[in-house]
Amino acid sequence: MNKSVIALAPMRRLCEKAGADRVSDAAAKELAKVLEEIGAKIAKEALDYAVYTGRKTIKMKDIEIAIKKVIGK
Amino acid sequence: MNKSVIALAPMRRLCEKAGADRVSDAAAKELAKVLEEIGAKIAKEALDYAVYTGRKTIKMKDIEIAIKKVIGK
Numbered sequence: 001m002n003k004s005v006i007a008l009a010p011m012r013r014l015c016e017k018a019g020a021d022r023v024s025d026a027a028a029k030e031l032a033k034v035l036e037e038i039g040a041k042i043a044k045e046a047l048d049y050a051v052y053t054g055r056k057t058i059k060m061k062d063i064e065i066a067i068k069k070v071i072g073k
Numbered sequence: 074m075n076k077s078v079i080a081l082a083p084m085r086r087l088c089e090k091a092g093a094d095r096v097s098d099a100a101a102k103e104l105a106k107v108l109e110e111i112g113a114k115i116a117k118e119a120l121d122y123a124v125y126t127g128r129k130t131i132k133m134k135d136i137e138i139a140i141k142k143v144i145g146k
Contacts, residue, residue, distance in 0.1 A: 005083045005086045005087055005090070006079065006083050006108075007080070007083065010078045010079050010080065011112065013078045014078055014109070014112045014113055014116045015116045015119070015120070015131050017078070017113065017116070018113060018116035018117045018119075018120045019117075019120050019129075020116070020119075020120050020123065020129060020130065020131045021129035021130055022129070022130040022131070023130065023131045024130065024131065024132045024133060026132070026133035027119070027131045027132050027133045027135065027136045030133055030136045030137065030140070031112060031115060031116070031136050034115070034136075034140050034144065035079075035108045035111060035112050036087070038108060038111060038144075039084065039087045039104060039108050040087055040090065040091060042104060042107070043087045043088040043090070043091035043093070043104070044091045044092075046088070046091075046093075046100070047088070047091045047092050047093050050093065056092075056093060056094035056095070057093065057094055057095040057096065057097065058088050058093045058095070058096045058097065058100045059097045059099070059100050060097060060099035060100045060103055062100065063100045063103045063104050063107075064103065067103070067107050071107065071111075
């Protein structure tokens with residue numbers, strides 16, 4: 001696997017905020033990996049919407065619609 | 074909103090990797106926010122499994138089952 005775009009420290013913080021005392025390295029990496037996959041999907045979807053309106057800059061509204069498409073939220 | 078656990082720079086990188094030229098601040102923040110929400114859900118679910126087996130350390134297997142529960146993957 002390539003180096004993650006998302007760092008491990010924030011993954012540990014998320015787990016600690018949830019109440020964990022500690023987080024294994026492998027667990028932090030797995031969490032970073034899945035969030036990165038979801039993020040990449042949202043980014044691709046958002047770019048499709050941006051490009052559709054003639055932009056190559058992703059704006060808030062592109063991310064908002066992409067989240068709805070990808071997460072169904 | 075509290076300060077994000079997930080930084081904005083990696084959100085920009087995800088969008089650039091998807092092919093975007095630029096990403097607005099609001100878009101990067103929105104992407105960080107949704108990934109953080111999903112990450113927090115996974116972390117909480119993972120901790121439930123850890124605690125169930127008498128640990129307060131989150132391990133890889135806790136994250137794996139939590140991802141299945143939260144993302145259905």
